Amino acid sequence: MSDAKSTIQDTVTSNDVVLFMKGTKEMPQCGFSSRVAGVLNFMGVEFADVNVLADDGIRQGIKDFSDWPTIPQLYVKGEFVGGCDIVTEMTLSGELDTLFNDQGVAFNKEAADKIREANG
Amino acid sequence: MAIFAEELKQLIQESFPNAQVTVQGDDGRHMSAEVIDESFRGQNRVQQQRAVYAALKGKMDGSNGELHALALTTKVPE
Numbered sequence: 062m063s064d065a066k067s068t069i070q071d072t073v074t075s076n077d078v079v080l081f082m083k084g085t086k087e088m089p090q091c092g093f094s095s096r097v098a099g100v101l102n103f104m105g106v107e108f109a110d111v112n113v114l115a116d117d118g119i120r121q122g123i124k125d126f127s128d129w130p131t132i133p134q135l136y137v138k139g140e141f142v143g144g145c146d147i148v149t150e151m152t153l154s155g156e157l158d159t160l161f162n163d164q165g166v167a168f169n170k171e172a173a174d175k176i177r178e179a180n181g
Numbered sequence: 182m183a184i185f186a187e188e189l190k191q192l193i194q195e196s197f198p199n200a201q202v203t204v205q206g207d208d209g210r211h212m213s214a215e216v217i218d219e220s221f222r223g224q225n226r227v228q229q230q231r232a233v234y235a236a237l238k239g240k241m242d243g244s245n246g247e248l249h250a251l252a253l254t255t256k257v258p259e
Contacts, residue, residue, distance in 0.1 A: 093250060129227075130234050130241040131250070146253050147226045 065122030073136040077166055078108035081123045082133040086110040093145040094133040100152050103176060105169040106161070138164045153180055189214065189237075189248075196236035201258070213252035222257045229255035 084090030086098045113120040127141045135142040151157040161168045186204045200218035221229045
């Protein structure tokens with residue numbers, strides 16, 4: 062296992078929710094990363110952010126690890142959930158709430174409902 | 182080197198000959214595509230979109246990828 066791969070495996074195993082993104086949750090550097098980080102922040106989800114721009118090994122490594130060519134990438138309990146389009150769809154359909162409930166991840170349901178109201 | 186709507190549509194259509202493919206955007210780097218195909222039935226979204234990305238044969242890879250962003254929607258025919 063390459064260094065990047067084992068680092069990624071460790072990260073997604075030791076954190077319930079991980080977002081691989083361009084930039085940080087405080088300062089995203091791409092609109093798509095910003096959108097997903099914004100949803101998680103707004104929903105009050107505790108998550109680890111990994112800035113792929115800070116490490117080329119991780120930047121390529123996460124694409125190979127997930128077999129997914131784009132960033133951001135969301136992991137919940139070690140499972141790849143999807144990129145920006147999928148997370149957006151799941152937020153609006155309520156599937157993300159269900160996933161967090163099933164996986165025991167705390168989030169603010171009212172905030173999630175507000176996102177849906179604003180984008181309904 | 183940018184990729185254009187017609188080329189993108191053709192690439193997807195090669196792998197999904199029976200799919201209904203709609204491509205929008207013309208700056209060549211930020212595009213959106215909707216792919217409706219029977220082969221998606223029973224697959225989750227990640228599996229569906231992985232299949233479409235595979236059809237793009239590396240056009241989205243790395244910082245030299247021609248496409249920076251593809252807003253992708255995949256659906257099963259009604």
